[in-house]
Amino acid sequence: MEKTITVLPGDGIGPEVTEAAVKVLQTIAKRYNHIFNLQYALIGGAAIDACENPLPEETVELCTQSDAVLLGAVGGPKWDQNPSHLRPEKGLLAIRKQLGLFANIRPIKAIPALLDASPLKKEIAQEVDLVIVRELTGGLYFAEPRKKTNDYALDSLVYTREEIERIVDTAFLLARSRRGKLASVDKANVLDTSKLWRQIVEEKKVGYPDVEVEHMLVDSTAMKLITKPSAFDVIVTENMFGDILSDEASVITGSLGMLPSSSTRGDGFGLYEPIHGSAPDIAGKNIANPAAAILSVAMMLRDAFQMETEASAIEGAVFSVLNDGHFTSDLQTKGKPALSTTEWTAKVLEELDSEFVSDSIMFTYV
Numbered sequence: 476m477e478k479t480i481t482v483l484p485g486d487g488i489g490p491e492v493t494e495a496a497v498k499v500l501q502t503i504a505k506r507y508n509h510i511f512n513l514q515y516a517l518i519g520g521a522a523i524d525a526c527e528n529p530l531p532e533e534t535v536e537l538c539t540q541s542d543a544v545l546l547g548a549v550g551g552p553k554w555d556q557n558p559s560h561l562r563p564e565k566g567l568l569a570i571r572k573q574l575g576l577f578a579n580i581r582p583i584k585a586i587p588a589l590l591d592a593s594p595l596k597k598e599i600a601q602e603v604d605l606v607i608v609r610e611l612t613g614g615l616y617f618a619e620p621r622k623k624t625n626d627y628a629l630d631s632l633v634y635t636r637e638e639i640e641r642i643v644d645t646a647f648l649l650a651r652s653r654r655g656k657l658a659s660v661d662k663a664n665v666l667d668t669s670k671l672w673r674q675i676v677e678e679k680k681v682g683y684p685d686v687e688v689e690h691m692l693v694d695s696t697a698m699k700l701i702t703k704p705s706a707f708d709v710i711v712t713e714n715m716f717g718d719i720l721s722d723e724a725s726v727i728t729g730s731l732g733m734l735p736s737s738s739t740r741g742d743g744f745g746l747y748e749p750i751h752g753s754a755p756d757i758a759g760k761n762i763a764n765p766a767a768a769i770l771s772v773a774m775m776l777r778d779a780f781q782m783e784t785e786a787s788a789i790e791g792a793v794f795s796v797l798n799d800g801h802f803t804s805d806l807q808t809k810g811k812p813a814l815s816t817t818e819w820t821a822k823v824l825e826e827l828d829s830e831f832v833s834d835s836i837m838f839t840y841v
């Protein structure tokens with residue numbers, strides 16, 4: 476297959492983890508005879524430095540013309556004092572909005588080799604298998620009006636029926652394909668946007684009688700994610716709640732550096748990115764965990780290109796390297812010294828190659 480992928484490395488550890496993910500893509504291309512045309516483009520702080528625009532028009536055009544987008548992360552202290560239109564995060568929000576990527580899918584599943592790295596008790600952590608479906612192009616991060624003076628600041632929280640209906644449908648369909656349980660998370664005891672959200676979930680559930688729905692408030696959901704995460708199958712929630720809950724949930728599986736995501740719009744096109752940010756505290760040190768970026772490539776291959784075998788090969792290689800006790804420093808608890816980003820990536824590439832060798836041996840033998 477031939478596919479065009481726009482790569483947006485971004486800032487901080489973004490370029491480091493993206494380089495690892497691209498190496499994995501190149502190995503997969505060689506092994507399975509695919510052609511991945513990679514086109515690099517600027518976003519975030521890197522784009523502000525180059526052309527005073529966190530999302531240059533050329534980047535949007537390249538993304539629009541490609542089959543999928545791979546993103547690292549944006550942001551960092553260098554741009555923290557910039558006016559809001561020159562903040563790196565503005566570029567990320569804008570690309571999501573301009574490409575219409577309203578559904579952010581964040582799977583969170585226990586990884587047996589990492590149970591020691593979870594702050595939860597093993598017997599609680601090992602049962603985790605949930606997906607957060609986060610609304611991505613509405614709510615507080617986007618709505619107008621907004622304003623800031625020295626004495627007063629305003630952000631608006633707006634949701635339309637259409638925005639809620641499409642994300643709720645996405646979540647119902649996902650729940651139906653999994654264990655049939657949907658937790659709709661809101662703050663309906665206080666917010667009118669949440670009251671509308673709850674009303675629409677109630678209307679929609681009639682069309683999905685096979686899915687069991689529960690409404691939950693976001694504050695107690697934050698607690699239950701830690702005390703009884705196995706209670707969740709699919710969680711659907713608005714933009715900011717999903718942003719916060721997914722970083723919280725990431726530690727259950729060991730580290731924020733482990734979790735991939737896809738941002739989609741229901742037509743097979745997607746932007747794939749780790750859920751973490753640019754991690755300025757560790758940027759440039761070659762110690763970031765590239766697993767979230769590498770697993771985002773697996774999500775891309777499976778969901779955008781229907782390459783199930785290739786996606787499973789990547790996940791298998793990642794889990795096998797972890798099973799062998801090779802960790803980056805965010806996951807290290809005891810045992811072998813932590814590996815650098817490039818060393819750990821090399822282990823994954825070796826593992827992919829060894830899977831290849833064992834496949835060829837089987838083939839020759841047969």
Ligand SMILES: NC(=O)C1=CN([C@@H]2O[C@H](COP(=O)(O)OP(=O)(O)OC[C@H]3O[C@@H](n4cnc5c(N)ncnc54)[C@H](O)[C@@H]3O)[C@@H](O)[C@H]2O)C=CC1
Pocket residue numbers: 488492547548549550551552564567731732733748749750751752753754755756757762763764765767805
């Ligand atoms: N998707 C994106 O581009 C996002 C960008 N950001 C931006 O990133 C910048 C830093 O934000 P923070 O709040 O520090 O969040 P962060 O996610 O960048 O980092 C939080 C903590 O997790 C660690 N961490 C994150 N990813 C890691 C990895 N792959 N391996 C090992 N450790 C990892 C960091 O070292 C840090 O201690 C800000 O400018 C923020 O706006 C934040 C979240 C998402």
Ligand SMILES: CC(C)CC(=O)C(=O)O
Pocket residue numbers: 564567568616718750
């Ligand atoms: C710019 C932020 C909304 C990025 C973020 O934290 C995220 O998408 O998880």
Ligand SMILES: [Mg+2]
Pocket residue numbers: 718719722750
């Ligand atoms: Mg976030």
